[in-house]
Amino acid sequence: MTNTSTGMRRQLGGKWRTLRPGDALRLAAILALVLIMGFPVFMTFATGFFPNGELVRSGLTPSLDRLTLDNFAEALRSIPLVQQLGVSVVVVVVQSLAQLLTSALAAYALVFPSWRGRGIAFAVIVATMAVPGESLVIPNYELVSSLGLRDTVLGIVVPFLAIGYPIFLLRQAFRSVDRELWEAARLDGCGDLRSLFLVILPTCRNEVTTAALWSALAAWNGFFWPLLITDSPQNRTLQVGLSQLVSGESTSPSVIFAGTALVLIPTVVLVMVSQRLIISGMARGVLK
Amino acid sequence: MAHDLLGTASRRVHRAGLGPWLALPAVVLLAVFVYRPLFRGVELSLYGSDLIGNPSRFVGFDNYIDFFSNGDFQRTLWVSLLIAVLAMVISVAVALAGALLLRRWIPGRGLFQIVLSLPFAYSAAAASAVFFGLFAPSIGAINLLLARMGVDGPAWLQEPGWAVFSIAISTAWYETGFAFLVLLAATRAIPEDVLEAAELDGAHGFRMAASMLIPLMRPSIFFLIVTQTIGGLQTFTQVYVLTRGGPGTSTTTLVYELYQLAFGNGTPDFGRASVIGTFLVLLVAGVTALQFILNRRKEF
Numbered sequence: 001m002t003n004t005s006t007g008m009r010r011q012l013g014g015k016w017r018t019l020r021p022g023d024a025l026r027l028a029a030i031l032a033l034v035l036i037m038g039f040p041v042f043m044t045f046a047t048g049f050f051p052n053g054e055l056v057r058s059g060l061t062p063s064l065d066r067l068t069l070d071n072f073a074e075a076l077r078s079i080p081l082v083q084q085l086g087v088s089v090v091v092v093v094v095q096s097l098a099q100l101l102t103s104a105l106a107a108y109a110l111v112f113p114s115w116r117g118r119g120i121a122f123a124v125i126v127a128t129m130a131v132p133g134e135s136l137v138i139p140n141y142e143l144v145s146s147l148g149l150r151d152t153v154l155g156i157v158v159p160f161l162a163i164g165y166p167i168f169l170l171r172q173a174f175r176s177v178d179r180e181l182w183e184a185a186r187l188d189g190c191g192d193l194r195s196l197f198l199v200i201l202p203t204c205r206n207e208v209t210t211a212a213l214w215s216a217l218a219a220w221n222g223f224f225w226p227l228l229i230t231d232s233p234q235n236r237t238l239q240v241g242l243s244q245l246v247s248g249e250s251t252s253p254s255v256i257f258a259g260t261a262l263v264l265i266p267t268v269v270l271v272m273v274s275q276r277l278i279i280s281g282m283a284r285g286v287l288k
Numbered sequence: 289m290a291h292d293l294l295g296t297a298s299r300r301v302h303r304a305g306l307g308p309w310l311a312l313p314a315v316v317l318l319a320v321f322v323y324r325p326l327f328r329g330v331e332l333s334l335y336g337s338d339l340i341g342n343p344s345r346f347v348g349f350d351n352y353i354d355f356f357s358n359g360d361f362q363r364t365l366w367v368s369l370l371i372a373v374l375a376m377v378i379s380v381a382v383a384l385a386g387a388l389l390l391r392r393w394i395p396g397r398g399l400f401q402i403v404l405s406l407p408f409a410y411s412a413a414a415a416s417a418v419f420f421g422l423f424a425p426s427i428g429a430i431n432l433l434l435a436r437m438g439v440d441g442p443a444w445l446q447e448p449g450w451a452v453f454s455i456a457i458s459t460a461w462y463e464t465g466f467a468f469l470v471l472l473a474a475t476r477a478i479p480e481d482v483l484e485a486a487e488l489d490g491a492h493g494f495r496m497a498a499s500m501l502i503p504l505m506r507p508s509i510f511f512l513i514v515t516q517t518i519g520g521l522q523t524f525t526q527v528y529v530l531t532r533g534g535p536g537t538s539t540t541t542l543v544y545e546l547y548q549l550a551f552g553n554g555t556p557d558f559g560r561a562s563v564i565g566t567f568l569v570l571l572v573a574g575v576t577a578l579q580f581i582l583n584r585r586k587e588f
Contacts, residue, residue, distance in 0.1 A: 113307025
């Protein structure tokens with residue numbers, strides 16, 4: 001009974017969309033999944049607007065006259081969220097720009113000019129992708145401390161100015177560029193840097209965006225290293241600040257939810273707005 | 289003559305010049321911040337701490353013998369593996385269900401897609417903070433909802449058995465966002481005509497999923513299984529935020545043990561912590577090698 005004529009059809013956006021009898025079951029299943037998976041998201045953004053325990057105790061139907069912003073104010077008082085936002089923004093900008101630059105340069109060197117040792121250089125770079133970062137923190141802690149960079153923003157970013165994955169991503173992208181395009185640029189008198197920045201990078205802007213997004217998210221979400229290398233609340237990133245809010249003895253759950261909601265605003269907006277871009281990036285980055 | 293012209297041109301193009309040196313910044317940075325610490329970690333693992341925590345006493349393989357024989361090793365490895373596998377299985381299964389259920393159009397598909405990908409917006413720290421609130425024993429949403437259904441919920445984070453499970457659940461929840469996006473992209477990459485042919489042959493629903501879709505999505509599923517298992521073996525943030533390794537040592541993972549030894553409240557013991565670091569490198573290298581072997585076998 002799956003013949004389309006027994007189904008219900010309607011035209012939306014110029015495209016026929018077909019429903020089948022079995023789709024009621026499909027809708028029920030997906031609704032259950034969405035309710036379960038969406039529940040923590042709903043709680044993240046709703047709990048903070050009500051006095052502690054109010055939302056849950058009212059069976060998720062609180063009366064709207066209990067709405068309050070006190071929890072957000074309390075979260076902002078407990079940890080220096082605004083300063084930590086500043087630290088996080090600097091970390092994201094510096095770290096992802098540096099990674100993009102070192103990656104683009106390295107990927108260019110690995111793809112266009114032919115030189116002895118190119119294969120070895122690629123192997124040396126790619127092998128770092130299999131090294132768990134957690135196993136490097138103690139020696140890097142010694143080094144960064146001895147450079148006097150402990151408890152500084154520079155200390156947070158310095159081990160991550162170059163990283164394997166975006167180099168790999170851009171190398172794959174550059175390899176799919178028509179080699180004649182590069183040769184034409186060279187014949188027109190472009191040096192290596194001008195060929196890279198004026199010809200190759202613009203051609204690969206989709207992959208460059210994917211790499212930049214990946215670098216920025218990794219920088220924004222980083223936790224273990226920023227936790228270890230900083231001490232003062234005002235030098236810590238938002239993620240670390242949030243963990244300190246949770247561990248505060250007197251912090252009530254509503255304040256934790258309020259603080260988490262504030263920290264999540266940028267990435268939630270990003271995921272909602274650029275969902276299509278992220279999915280196509282996933283298709284490229286994962287499926288090659 | 290045209291020949292000559294081309295010859296000079298291509299010689300000019302292929303003269304390496306500055307090109308190869310552009311790899312230098314990346315190679316130097318990776319040497320300093322990945323390769324040097326890799327070897328320094330092995331060196332440190334052969335040292336014991338003096339009274340103020342400086343790794344100055346050479347002890348040979350004592351740290352290794354200690355770690356592998358006193359039960360810490362089995363305990364922390366077991367906790368890490370349990371969390372890694374449990375979280376991986378749950379998140380891949382849920383994400384796969386979501387991606388398959390949403391492959392064809394259904395009312396509300398756009399909204400459902402956004403909801404299922406939203407956990408991707410959560411960092412490990414943020415997801416853990418949220419679950420810290422949801423798992424709270426008295427006013428936590430999970431137990432109050434369970435109470436309404438007549439179920440007496442456990443003390444999620446305070447009972448040893450439940451605490452490991454709770455960490456796996458919160459890990460699975462936020463990993464599902466990424467897994468869903470990857471698998472959604474995979475369903476989009478399946479050529480429509482292949483599926484139409486299968487539909488004409490009468491394949492629908494579960495049969496379609498099992499015989500056509502899942503085999504076609506196998507590379508993505510395999511990728512998720514590997515990356516999430518490797519990620520899970522390095523679990524730290526969730527443990528730090530939710531339980532601090534407790535109650536007792538019931539949720540102390542490899543990386544949390546490393547953290548406690550090197551940066552916890554006691555005298556820093558970089559030597560013993562570095563044993564864990566070195567072991568982790570070998571463990572992840574092993575999983576990665578296994579992945580390559582399995583991948584190759586499938587292709588040929």
